Amino acid sequence: MRIFEAISGDPDLEYLMVDGSIVCVHQHEASKKHRDEEAVGQSRCGLSTRIHAAVDALGNPVRLLIGPGQGSEMRQADALIEGIPSDYVIADKGYDADTLIDSIKQAGAVPVIPPQSHRKTPRHYDKHLYQDRNLVEHLFQKLKHYRRIATRYERLAVT
DSSP, rough: OHHHHHHSSSSOOEEEEEEEEEEEEOOGOOOOTTTTTTTTTTEEEEEEEEEEEETTTTOEEEEEEETTTTTTTTGGEEEEHOOOOOOOEEEOGGGGHHHHHHHHHHHEEEEEEOOOOSSSOOOOOOOHHHHHHHHHHHHHHTTSSSSHEEEESSSSEEE
C-alpha cells in the first residue's frame, strides 16, 4: 500500500474516472471457506476477483479496491469515489444508477455517465468528456502486463 501511495503523488482531480476489471484467481490459491472475506467469487472465467480503480485526469491511480469477481461494479462505486473531490466523475454504463448519480451531485461533481438503454427518460451527459474515459482502461492494460496482477496468486485479499 505504501508503494501505491508513493506513486499516486499529487493527483489532478479535475476528472475522476472509475471502472472495474476482472482478474482470474489461480486454482491453488482459492480457499473454499473464506471466499467472501478474501474477495474471490465465481464468474465466467472461473474463480475471479474484480479490481475497481479510480484514476485522475492524467490517468494516474487515485484509489484501488478489490471485490469478488461476480459482483457488480456498483458494489464498490460509492467507496471508490468517497472523499475524493473532483469536478467531474466519468464512468461507463455499468455505473448508471440514480443513487450513485445523486451521491456524485451531492459531492459537488458533475456525473458523466451514459444512460443505459432501458431508461425511460435518458439523462444528458457530455460525450466529449466521456471520450477521455479511456485513461482508466489504459491503467488496466498496464496493470495486466504483470503476471502477478493478471492472475491472482495470493490467497489473502490484503496482499
